[in-house]
Amino acid sequence: MDGVYHFLPFETFKQLVEPCKYRGYILEPLQNSTKSAHGCFADMNFDEKTDIHKFASEARFPIVKIGSNFGEYTAENYIEPKQKEKKSNRGRKPAEPKKKKRIQGSGKYFNSQITFETMSLVQDNKRYYIKVFKNGVFQVPGVLSDNYEDVIGSLEAVRDSLSRVLARPIVIKFREDQMINKKTILKNKKLRILITRLGSLLANEQNGANPMNIRNVEYINAESSNKVIVQFSRPTKTNPHKKTTMKILRQKINIEGAVSQEDIVAIYRFINAFIISNYNDVISDPDAQTYSSSSSEDEQFDERKVATEEYDPYAF
16 A cells, blocks of 8 residues: 555555444445446557448447448347436536537547447346547447456457458557446445535545545535535556546445555545544434534444444455
8 A cells, every 4th residue: 555655654544544444334345336448459540431331341249330420330130229318407517618529421429430339248238339449549438347357258349340351460458557436335225424514524634634635525416416526636657637536425435537446445445434433424314313512432423333344345
């Protein structure tokens, strides 16, 4: 840990997270959340305007659709995915106007790329939308596993299609600094996080000693859900402004954009200990007793509400 958090002395970090050992975990072990895979099909180039039709003729299952601004191909018996219901923007900050991009062809897809829609080989009804740019760089949102085992079959199918069209072997290379996303929920399903109070205390933490290097705390009041968004400064060699984001809702917490498992676990342990330390202020508990403000810390903390076992936060 000392090497990972060069801005945080190890003893300080240890003192911060050790209370988890003695007061248990109020949060479930970390679970996988969807992530994006980034990489490239090495040493290749194509022209999406002319090659889209070549790729269409060489498509094999699990590829079910190929599209660019210059054409589309769908497999026989292709079924359109169900469209998600669009959420209201009420209560959200208005989006900043984006600079208009030059439209190429139909304008339906991103420029300078071909999108391969594939069916998952390991999960029923799961689809991947693999964007392959003309220089071979690819992006795949919605990946479920840290080691990409759920999407590798789809990437291999796209690689094979590229190899047949370009008449040479193609190699898949993943980017080393992949973003890691995890999620957790309250162990006790009766409990609710008091979003406003927790956000206020985290803002105080940011303005105080701030050993976790919190850089921003923002409260979002939206129609769909209220949340607190906390950003932790996590500079890397390639991005000195890199941040890891934690989104706190009433029962669940998402940690997104981490560059290491150590970062994920440190933030998980921090928020677990922080909630426990401020239990009476930030947790709504229908079974809780009423405590006076003069009660001691041990009296205010109700051990019955928190599991006392120790377990690996990596477990999922």
